[in-house]
Amino acid sequence: MTRVQSQSFSDDAPGLAARRLAATLIDEVLRSGTALDETFERMAQGAGLEPADAGLARAIATAAFRRLGTIRDVIDARLERGSPRKSGPFEPIMVAAAAQLLFLDVPDHAAVDLAIRQLHEDARSARYTSLANAVLRRLAREREAILTRLEPLTDAPDWLRESWTTTYGPDVAIAIAAAHAEEPPLDLTVKSDPAGWAEKLDGIVLPTGSVRLRGREAVIGLPGFAEGEWWVQDAAAALPARLLNVRPGERVADLCAAPGGKTAQLAQAGAVVTAVDRSGPRLRRLKANLERLGLKSEVVTADVAAYEAESFDAVLLDAPCSATGTIRRHPDVAWTKRPEDIAKLTALQARLLDQAARLTKPGGRLIYCTCSLERAEGEAQIEAFLSRNTGFVRDPIKPEEIGGQTEALTPQGSLRTLPHQLAGETPRLSGWAGFYACRLIGS
Numbered sequence: 463m464t465r466v467q468s469q470s471f472s473d474d475a476p477g478l479a480a481r482r483l484a485a486t487l488i489d490e491v492l493r494s495g496t497a498l499d500e501t502f503e504r505m506a507q508g509a510g511l512e513p514a515d516a517g518l519a520r521a522i523a524t525a526a527f528r529r530l531g532t533i534r535d536v537i538d539a540r541l542e543r544g545s546p547r548k549s550g551p552f553e554p555i556m557v558a559a560a561a562q563l564l565f566l567d568v569p570d571h572a573a574v575d576l577a578i579r580q581l582h583e584d585a586r587s588a589r590y591t592s593l594a595n596a597v598l599r600r601l602a603r604e605r606e607a608i609l610t611r612l613e614p615l616t617d618a619p620d621w622l623r624e625s626w627t628t629t630y631g632p633d634v635a636i637a638i639a640a641a642h643a644e645e646p647p648l649d650l651t652v653k654s655d656p657a658g659w660a661e662k663l664d665g666i667v668l669p670t671g672s673v674r675l676r677g678r679e680a681v682i683g684l685p686g687f688a689e690g691e692w693w694v695q696d697a698a699a700a701l702p703a704r705l706l707n708v709r710p711g712e713r714v715a716d717l718c719a720a721p722g723g724k725t726a727q728l729a730q731a732g733a734v735v736t737a738v739d740r741s742g743p744r745l746r747r748l749k750a751n752l753e754r755l756g757l758k759s760e761v762v763t764a765d766v767a768a769y770e771a772e773s774f775d776a777v778l779l780d781a782p783c784s785a786t787g788t789i790r791r792h793p794d795v796a797w798t799k800r801p802e803d804i805a806k807l808t809a810l811q812a813r814l815l816d817q818a819a820r821l822t823k824p825g826g827r828l829i830y831c832t833c834s835l836e837r838a839e840g841e842a843q844i845e846a847f848l849s850r851n852t853g854f855v856r857d858p859i860k861p862e863e864i865g866g867q868t869e870a871l872t873p874q875g876s877l878r879t880l881p882h883q884l885a886g887e888t889p890r891l892s893g894w895a896g897f898y899a900c901r902l903i904g905s
């Protein structure tokens with residue numbers, strides 16, 4: 463894609479500024495590989511948009527990434543001579559418009575007319591407005607037919623499609639991709655009284671203890687947020703810290719801790735927590751989160767690979783990873799990560815894991831986890847670790863520790879959650895993130 467040049471988002475035409483920001487976000491994320499959330503925070507600030515416009519821009523970009531494979535296919539199929547070359551912002555504007563026409567509740571004329579206006583703003587794309595108009599109007603006319611023929615795996619890049627099919631088999635690969643097509647529900651970890659909070663917030667208590675909300679309201683306005691009674695955390699992401707079974711007063715290291723979802727769980731369980739992360743800005747968010755929750759932890763800015771301290775009763779390493787287990791919440795991940803990232807990340811994870819082992823007391827517990835669907839960042843990482851560190855053994859996780867969700871346990875007793883597990887009331891209220899976690903005991 464070519465850089466979208468217009469950086470001025472405000473305009474008199476209603477909705478145009480939101481569409482400009484949406485196309486720019488899509489373009490920028492694909493070009494730079496920077497996460498949509500981060501790109502949005504940076505760009506929306508400077509764009510001076512009304513909150514509703516900024517929200518619409520983000521919704522368009524998110525829908526575009528969730529369905530990018532399908533969107534590219536249906537546009538290409540209607541461009542007889544392929545995508546025009548040297549056409550400036552043509553592609554991101556078309557992708558954003560198609561996302562609205564096919565997957566969002568936006569009037570067709572608004573999606574089409576505002577896309578055409580945007581194309582006119584750049585001399586390189588202005589030449590293709592008639593072509594764009596014809597393609598977008600066809601998409602609107604043929605929407606029903608397109609939507610009845612959706613194939614979930616089309617919305618995963620080839621390398622992920624192949625990886626899931628090889629690792630989990632063709633049926634599970636399709637189920638994973640189908641789960642990614644659904645908007646995710648909002649899950650909360652509550653300090654206490656999950657049933658009471660589920661009732662107050664119109665949610666359900668999941669078998670693992672998290673509260674899943676049926677609605678889609680902004681969290682900041684919900685009862686209990688300002689009072690620090692709960693925090694947002696995917697139901698699968700809440701499991702690794704629970705599996706550490708910390709007792710009040712134990713010294714616990716949370717390595718790669720920011721923004722602190724797991725630190726909060728450990729502190730809430732009564733542990734004396736040291737949270738370590740190398741990112742200053744992310745640690746500032748961790749501190750703000752803990753402050754809202756009224757919880758405490760020592761906070762250390764350090765590279766875990768070089769972090770030295772007196773050894774801990776228990777250690778949690780939530781290692782940096784490809785984050786392919788979070789594609790449902792962050793669909794841009796599927797299009798920004800590359801196979802070559804996996805090799806770099808697995809080498810880093812091995813270094814961090816060896817250091818985490820050195821920081822674990824003899825007889826202490828060590829949990830390694832990643833939010834990745836890749837075996838290399840989970841099962842294979844632990845197999846390699848155990849062959850290097852013969853002083854450690856697995857401490858198998860029991861079904862009752864994860865609310866009886868036996869399908870999320872490997873034969874070796876590791877946790878392996880997949881996005882299509884955890885059936886709920888509707889497809890949107892089903893599923894959880896893809897996580898791997900293994901509990902080890904040192905000697």
Ligand SMILES: C[S@@+](CC[C@H](N)C(=O)[O-])C[C@H]1O[C@@H](n2cnc3c(N)ncnc32)[C@H](O)[C@@H]1O
Pocket residue numbers: 717718719720721722723724725738739740741744764765766767780781782783
């Ligand atoms: C998966 S996120 C952690 C999420 C966090 N545990 C939670 O539950 O909220 C990974 C974190 O690892 C940190 N990180 C990456 N490489 C690191 C390193 N070498 N040393 C310390 N932190 C690192 C990143 O800054 C990021 O905050």
